[in-house]
Amino acid sequence: MDIIQTITLAIIQGLTEFLPISSSGHLVLVPVVTGWQDQGLALDVATHVGTLAAVVFYFRQDILNISRDGVLSIFNKTHTQDSKRFYMLLIATIPVGLAGILLADFIENNLRSSVVIAITSIGFGLLLYFADITGSKQRHDKSINFKDAIYIGLAQILALIPGTSRSGITMTAGLMLGLSRKASARFSFLLAIPVIFLAGAYEIYKLLREPAIANWHDIFVAATVAAVVASLCIHFFLKIIDKIGMLPFVLYRIILGIALLAVVYLESI
Numbered sequence: 001m002d003i004i005q006t007i008t009l010a011i012i013q014g015l016t017e018f019l020p021i022s023s024s025g026h027l028v029l030v031p032v033v034t035g036w037q038d039q040g041l042a043l044d045v046a047t048h049v050g051t052l053a054a055v056v057f058y059f060r061q062d063i064l065n066i067s068r069d070g071v072l073s074i075f076n077k078t079h080t081q082d083s084k085r086f087y088m089l090l091i092a093t094i095p096v097g098l099a100g101i102l103l104a105d106f107i108e109n110n111l112r113s114s115v116v117i118a119i120t121s122i123g124f125g126l127l128l129y130f131a132d133i134t135g136s137k138q139r140h141d142k143s144i145n146f147k148d149a150i151y152i153g154l155a156q157i158l159a160l161i162p163g164t165s166r167s168g169i170t171m172t173a174g175l176m177l178g179l180s181r182k183a184s185a186r187f188s189f190l191l192a193i194p195v196i197f198l199a200g201a202y203e204i205y206k207l208l209r210e211p212a213i214a215n216w217h218d219i220f221v222a223a224t225v226a227a228v229v230a231s232l233c234i235h236f237f238l239k240i241i242d243k244i245g246m247l248p249f250v251l252y253r254i255i256l257g258i259a260l261l262a263v264v265y266l267e268s269i
Helices: 003-016 023-034 041-058 060-076 081-110 114-134 146-160 166-176 181-208 216-244 247-268
Strands: none
Touching: 003 023, 003 041, 003 216, 023 114, 023 247, 041 060, 041 181, 041 216, 060 081, 060 181, 081 146, 081 181, 114 166, 114 247, 146 166, 146 181, 166 181, 181 216
């Protein structure tokens, strides 16, 4: 893999990890358009490390407050808004963690197709638009309660289906619960931390079992580029989302889905 390919894939992962569009859809389409071979597990690990570093750095003060108050609440039995967020994030993570363990092999063997990704990209994009135009958008992310966390956590299971978009489906659930666009995005990004960590840890485990020698230069470049792009993505998305709404991302998802279906059709003739 040359440096251009490494940087391009890292940029794509950095952008699509947090925008409500499908990262898996892009990773399927890019090799078809460019003719590149599969990027390999090492690059997946590197980009996950980079995006995780980005979201942790961006929300470092929130994470510090949430972690501190959450741990203290275990011992002193008193709760603050941040300790409450600690438990809500934990509760919302449990469903996808369990589903990932139980369904990972089934999804890998049966749902990782261009057609599935195209359909989910379009279908869940339209659902995001519906949630955006019908939700009240009155609530802050600190108002999320136990039922909300369960609801968002169950919705996040759908992100295991390629093409759904983890950030997209969690924002959709948040909007349906009446959260503002920015509140939905903030909770989605904070919820990404344990999910990306678990996914990255699993990929590192698989990488350590492989006999191939990792290219540490490519890994460093990919992680750095993904981190920078993801940081910029989070920053600007939170600044503009209340102004532009979800429609631009919905239209993009529809175009992406149609492009994937066109690729499938062309390959079949």
